[in-house]
Amino acid sequence: xxxxxxxxxxxxxxxxxxxxxxxxxxxxxxxxxxxxxxxxxxxxxxxxxxxxxxxxxxxxxxxxxxxxxxxxxxxxxxxxxxxxxxxxxxxxxxxxxxxxxxxxxxxxxxxxxxxxxxxxxxxxxxxxxxxxxxxxxxxxxxxxxxxxxxxxxxxxxxxxxxxxxxxxxxxxxxxxxxxxxxxxxxxxxxxxxxxxxxxxxxxxxxxxxxxxxxxxxxxxxxxxxxxxxxxxxxxxxxxxxxxxxxxxxxxxxxxxxxxxxxxxxxxxxxxxxxxxxxxxxxxxxxxxxxxxxxxxxxxxxxxxxxxxxxxxxxxxxxxxxxxxxxxxxxxxxxxxxxxxxxxxxxxxxxxxxxxxxxxxxxxxxxxxxxxxxxxxxxxxxxxxxxxxxxxxxxxxxxxxxxxxxxxxxxxxxxxxxxxxxxxxxxxxxxxxxxxxxxxxxxxxxxxxxxxxxxxxxxxxxxxxxxxxxxxxxxxxxxxxxxxxxxxxxxxxxxxxxxxxxxxxxxxxxxxxxxxxxxxxxxxxxxxxxxxxxxxxxxxxxxxxxxxxxxxxxxxxxxxxxxxxxxxxxxxxxxxxxxxxxxxxxxxxxxxxxxxxxxxxxxxxxxxxxxxxxxxxxxxxxxxxxxxxxxxxxxxxxxxxxxxxxxxxxxxxxxxxxxxxxxxxxxxxxxxxxxxxxxxxxxxxxxxxxxxxxxxxxxxxxxxxxxxxxxxxxxxxxxxxxxxxxxxxxxxxxx
Numbered sequence: 262x263x264x265x266x267x268x269x270x271x272x273x274x275x276x277x278x279x280x281x282x283x284x285x286x287x288x289x290x291x292x293x294x295x296x297x298x299x300x301x302x303x304x305x306x307x308x309x310x311x312x313x314x315x316x317x318x319x320x321x322x323x324x325x326x327x328x329x330x331x332x333x334x335x336x337x338x339x340x341x342x343x344x345x346x347x348x349x350x351x352x353x354x355x356x357x358x359x360x361x362x363x364x365x366x367x368x369x370x371x372x373x374x375x376x377x378x379x380x381x382x383x384x385x386x387x388x389x390x391x392x393x394x395x396x397x398x399x400x401x402x403x404x405x406x407x408x409x410x411x412x413x414x415x416x417x418x419x420x421x422x423x424x425x426x427x428x429x430x431x432x433x434x435x436x437x438x439x440x441x442x443x444x445x446x447x448x449x450x451x452x453x454x455x456x457x458x459x460x461x462x463x464x465x466x467x468x469x470x471x472x473x474x475x476x477x478x479x480x481x482x483x484x485x486x487x488x489x490x491x492x493x494x495x496x497x498x499x500x501x502x503x504x505x506x507x508x509x510x511x512x513x514x515x516x517x518x519x520x521x522x523x524x525x526x527x528x529x530x531x532x533x534x535x536x537x538x539x540x541x542x543x544x545x546x547x548x549x550x551x552x553x554x555x556x557x558x559x560x561x562x563x564x565x566x567x568x569x570x571x572x573x574x575x576x577x578x579x580x581x582x583x584x585x586x587x588x589x590x591x592x593x594x595x596x597x598x599x600x601x602x603x604x605x606x607x608x609x610x611x612x613x614x615x616x617x618x619x620x621x622x623x624x625x626x627x628x629x630x631x632x633x634x635x636x637x638x639x640x641x642x643x644x645x646x647x648x649x650x651x652x653x654x655x656x657x658x659x660x661x662x663x664x665x666x667x668x669x670x671x672x673x674x675x676x677x678x679x680x681x682x683x684x685x686x687x688x689x690x691x692x693x694x695x696x697x698x699x700x701x702x703x704x705x706x707x708x709x710x711x712x713x714x715x716x717x718x719x720x721x722x723x724x725x726x727x728x729x730x731x732x733x734x735x736x737x738x739x740x741x742x743x744x745x746x747x748x749x750x751x752x753x754x755x756x757x758x759x760x761x762x763x764x765x766x767x768x769x770x771x772x773x774x775x776x777x778x779x780x781x782x783x784x785x786x787x788x789x790x791x792x793x794x795x796x797x798x799x800x801x802x803x804x805x806x807x808x809x810x811x812x813x814x815x816x817x818x819x820x821x822x823x824x825x826x827x828x829x830x831x832x833x834x835x836x837x838x839x840x841x842x843x844x845x846x847x848x849x850x851x852x853x854x855x856x857x858x859x860x861x862x863x864x865x866x867x868x869x870x871x872x873x874x875x876x877x878x879x880x881x882x883x884x885x886x887x888x889x890x891x892x893x894x895x896x897x898x899x900x901x902x903x904x905x906x907x908x909x910x911x912x913x914x915x916x917x918x919x920x921x922x923x924x925x926x927x928x929x930x931x932x933x934x935x936x937x938x939x940x941x942x943x944x945x946x947x948x949x950x951x952x953x954x955x956x957x958x959x960x961x962x963x964x965x966x967x968x969x970x971x972x973x974x975x976x977x978x979x980x981x982x983x984x985x986x987x988x989x990x991x992x993x994x995x
Contacts, residue, residue, distance in 0.1 A: 313422060313506050321368065321396055322376060322458045324408060326420035329396070329460075333508065337428040344516075349435035351616045352388020355380070355423065364404035367397050368456040370482075376458060379405040387425070389434045390613050391482070392450065392503070394423045395459040422460060424505040431497060431512040435617050437488040442523035442625060444487045444555065444568075444588055448618045449500035450513055451484040463513075465501040472553075472570045483613070487553050487568045487588065488515050524588075524622045529629035532581060533683050539573045541589050541624040547574040550623070551590045560584040560734035562696040581628060581686055582693045584734040588622040631736055632687050634675035637743045638699050638724040640711050641670045646745070653841055657746040660713050660721070661753065671711040673697035673726035677743075694734035700725045702778055716756055718847070721747050723778035746778065749845035757847060761854035762831065769821035770851040772835035774806065780839035782806065785813070785820055789828030797828045829853045
């Protein structure tokens with residue numbers, strides 16, 4: 262069968278006015294250097310490309326752009342074709358054909374000299390070698406060379422981010438064969454595989470990061486790792502995730518092909534009992550080899566296969582685990598293209614010298630040690646452990662003021678191992694074979710964080726380890742457990758938060774009699790002050806807590822102080838004797854609950870006496886704002902209703918006035934037959950026959966009819982007079 266690698270060329274024609282996208286798929290044979298392939302055509306217009314977000318602008322390095330558009334390239338057909346034809350996909354190559362006057366630039370991954378590349382001379386790649394996809398800058402005046410200058414900020418006419426899409430959400434770069442006894446190593450993309458100046462990100466898997474070579478010879482661009490199924494039956498090994506804007510994350514990795522080819526199995530290793538080299542044969546030059554160790558899923562409490570990097574040259578720099586299997590590889594440096602070193606040309610397409618890098622192990626060897634040990638909780642970075650003796654039957658550490666409010670990790674580690682120069686390398690020996698959990702004072706801890714909070718006592722006490730999810734690599738007859746105690750340092754005083762007390766008897770100032778796994782009350786000291794801070798009782802000490810007096814009484818696990826006198830401020834100090842015969846103290850101030858509640862009311866503090874938090878203040882502001890807005894809305898509604906009603910009444914009044922005017926005009930026109938002689942008119946018109954109008958009516962005197970009043974002009978519009986409820990008489994009184 263002809264060995265085939267699969268390479269993809271994607272050709273885009275990006276025009277500012279008319280944009281088309283042509284996709285050409287090509288594959289390369291090992292004995293043929295040219296390209297042939299299958300074409301797919303997609304036509305797009307730049308204005309049809311959606312925006313990444315509503316943000317008005319953005320910036321990458323010294324380049325500013327407006328409204329970033331997104332171009333999604335669906336490579337599902339390519340990936341499917343590669344899989345169906347049983348080929349190896351190396352990656353994708355993009356070229357953009359635009360107008361001669363346009364410049365297309367992009368940020369290149371791990372550049373040697375320049376940060377930006379020109380697609381015409383340097384194609385955009387996303388392959389095992391590198392991944393340049395990201396933002397494509399299109400401009401008529403500024404090319405890649407101009408953008409290299411960091412002295413200026415350059416506004417770009419158009420910016421398009423190129424992203425990938427696949428049906429399965431993953432890209433298999435090529436195939437890697439696998440057998441549990443023949444695990445190959447290959448080259449995964451690493452942290453700088455993608456351009457630094459980019460809105461796309463590449464995040465290696467956590468189990469890949471744990472395999473990082475402390476002395477890498479090829480930077481952060483690639484990392485050599487074993488390729489294996491994390492879960493038995495998996496057919497894909499993920500190197501990391503390509504994180505794209507507004508799109509699904511795509512996993513980058515390899516296809517796993519199961520086979521029956523095993524590597525050479527050498528004799529098991531026993532490292533604990535003596536110094537033995539991790540090698541395939543005696544005389545091997547250890548630095549010439551690379552070492553990884555497999556924890557099989559059946560020997561891991563996680564149910565997953567796990568690989569660990571091992572330093573075969575310095576065996577004391579490793580931790581060892583039950584039933585792990587060492588795979589030993591002849592060191593072969595993954596080299597870059599020879600033209601890369603010191604090369605400033607833009608024609609570099611391959612960052613690695615070879616498209617496919619796969620290396621088989623020389624041999625594998627199993628660790629056969631079974632070690633007896635006691636497992637105990639240990640707090641990392643607090644190393645003042647005192648191991649129990651016949652006089653002090655507790656393993657313990659003490660916490661000083663320097664340790665308070667500092668977060669640490671608590672782990673279950675082996676100690677009391679048999680004598681060996683390697684025992685420090687075996688303290689985690691069973692930590693893969695079973696899941697160890699920690700209980701604090703018999704309560705399961707939520708996580709592995711150890712933190713003593715200032716003003717609290719809950720982090721003190723007993724810590725214990727327990728084994729869960731045991732596998733066959735865990736041996737009950739070889740493992741025992743012991744506890745560790747955490748005590749306050751001698752004479753440490755723990756100041757509790759202020760509290761209120763009630764003179765009616767529901768809540769008294771008090772001391773706890775016993776703190777389980779820590780110690781018991783030795784002495785209670787009380788000081789009482791009145792409202793003027795004048796001492797009413799000073800340093801009253803109580804040593805006997807079993808007998809009730811007029812000052813103290815025992816209730817459950819507490820001793821209450823009840824002799825308030827005229828005091829309002831009470832300070833209680835409690836002195837305790839620990840299980841290891843040291844002493845520590847607690848202190849709390851008590852205030853009369855009525856005063857405390859009044860103070861809290863004035864300060865908007867919660868009723869427990871703690872100061873107001875930003876969240877409570879924000880809630881008050883929020884509620885007040887809502888009430889104010891509701892009030893404004895209600896007021897607006899009332900005013901609107903009032904205005905509408907007033908307008909309605911005004912309209913009715915105008916309608917009534919118009920009706921009265923019409924009636925008056927009709928009345929006047931009905932008298933038009935009266936003789937115009939002044940004398941006759943004067944003698945015939947009496948007060949009783951004059952027109953009578955209501956307060957809302959109007960009397961109109963026709964032009965040229967009757968005598969004019971003193972203030973009336975001889976010419977002009979008819980005079981309109983508003984009635985006031987009195988009779989209005991036409992003409993002069995005779």
